[in-house]
């Protein structure tokens with residue numbers, strides 16, 4: 018019998034800095050897919066890792082006085098810790114600095130050279146140091162006679178040097194044909210149009226694949242003046258991790274070609290053009306699919322990225338809201354092929370409505386009823402009492418598998434979750450419409466009561482079995498409370514009424530906590546949840562995009578004197594301040610700083626105050642403006658002045 022196999026990869030990330038939720042997004046999606054395939058009986062190889070060579074990384078390391086390897090080792094440790102907090106269950110973590118990878122990349126380079134796909138020439142072009150990519154004049158953005166990177170918008174440098182080229186220009190027609198004959202190769206469809214319109218139709222140019230004068234790269238095997246430039250090194254990871262070209266009998270034989278490479282849309286040019294051409298030159302099969310996912314944007318429509326400085330640290334979110342909440346949010350909120358917005362408010366809304374209300378509450382309701390009417394012991398269902406409602410519930414549960422599977426096979430994670438939540442809602446409605454509290458009043462409807470409760474648990478069990486694809490903690494909790502082993506496959510959907518009657522079920526703590534959104538967001542400290550780390554602090558200072566004086570003039574920062582302060586009732590974090598701002602009226606500001614200051618600490622003190630921030634309501638109190646503090650890691654400190662100034666003095 019042939020074993021079903023599945024090979025999935027994420028991009029290998031640059032360890033030039035700590036990873037942010039953009040990277041988590043792709044890794045969580047790949048992990049979700051891997052879980053789905055494992056639960057569907059596939060032997061799954063899930064590869065992720067780090068792309069550690071290149072000028073940008075050696076420069077970053079030098080900035081903090083470290084050797085490149087020492088620098089990347091630290092970031093890789095942090096990355097692995099992050100994947101462990103997110104419970105990313107990868108099969109192998111590849112580092113491009115691993116000896117086996119370097120050796121195999123050199124062999125790949127040699128193979129390409131021996132087959133005459135690589136030749137020596139002179140490179141003249143526009144180079145983006147940040148993205149480590151060359152661009153032609155027509156690809157670059159021209160503004161005020163300067164060229165800028167079409168991806169990261171940084172200024173490009175003109176470079177001229179002898180280097181080795183890969184003859185990709187000869188493969189444009191072949192690739193366009195390949196796209197036509199294999200419409201499933203590159204998805205979603207708009208990525209094909211982007212590749213054809215931007216790169217293939219205008220004509221491919223041969224690709225510079227080496228560089229001189231850099232240390233932190235792999236040597237060209239036969240010419241050590243030249244280093245292998247980042248993309249041959251990076252893309253090859255997908256096959257060197259399996260042993261190619263040294264050992265092609267074991268993992269490579271089993272798992273190549275990959276079933277899917279996930280990659281953000283900005284690197285589809287490499288995965289959708291250079292990579293298939295390289296593989297064609299090597300005369301080995303192409304991956305079955307490259308899926309170019311969209312970007313996580315901040316509310317302002319900007320891509321979350323390290324160089325823009327608008328990153329959100331996943332560790333803080335995991336600590337605050339839990340790993341399943343973050344995983345759920347990222348998979349539910351954004352359609353995988355498109356861009357989507359991140360905001361903490363949207364995350365909190367999802368937690369409250371979908372997780373705490375719909376799913377968590379359903380558990381609470383059914384376990385409470387079980388406790389009350391059947392002493393926490395699952396009764397037997399009685400099929401003879403089935404009516405229209407039972408038949409509907411059964412149909413919804415039994416169609417879940419086809420719906421979830423077709424969504425996930427098309428990488429529509431959000432849609433799969435919508436299907437699962439439909440069943441959660443139908444079950445909630447089933448309980449409500451069946452009104453078990455009325456059935457409990459009369460002994461003659463005891464069988465019906467037992468059936469309503471049994472079937473609600475059955476639906477909850479099936480839903481939770483499917484949620485093993487997305488969640489890493491909650492299903493274990495649920496199955497544990499039901500005294501059942503977690504199902505190791507997804508057959509549960511076909512097994513209606515499979516729960517063993519008589520099991521004890523424990524209600525336990527709420528599965529998901531509800532958050533007070535105002536209170537959570539009430540912290541008026543800058544939302545950059547970046548780790549307390551020396552290098553990072555320097556980063557923060559450099560991070561914000563430049564503004565001009567007219568932008569600054571829009572901001573009204575003044576001194577204010579704290580007149581009164583008190584904790585906001587029933588909150589841990591909020592303090593209500595009344596402040597004097599000079600000749601204007603007193604103002605009320607609510608600040609999320611109770612972990613740092615007692616209310617009385619600041620009474621009588623002069624503080625910096627951002628006066629023209631739009632007012633908003635926190636716990637029903639209209640908060641006007643924002644008190645300002647210096648943030649050092651997790652500590653807040655107020656500012657002190659050399660001498661007293663009147664309240665309302667302008668800060669500029």
Ligand code: MSP
Pocket residue numbers: 027028029030031032038039040042043068251252254279280281282283284311312313314320321322
């Ligand atoms: N090292 C290359 C990839 C080589 S793969 C052979 C690289 N690294 S990266 O660190 O910049 O990571 C890029 C990938 O991280 C994106 O393609 C995407 O998968 C993920 N993301 C980084 N920022 C992201 C968002 N803001 N939104 C969504 N995904 C993001 O490019």
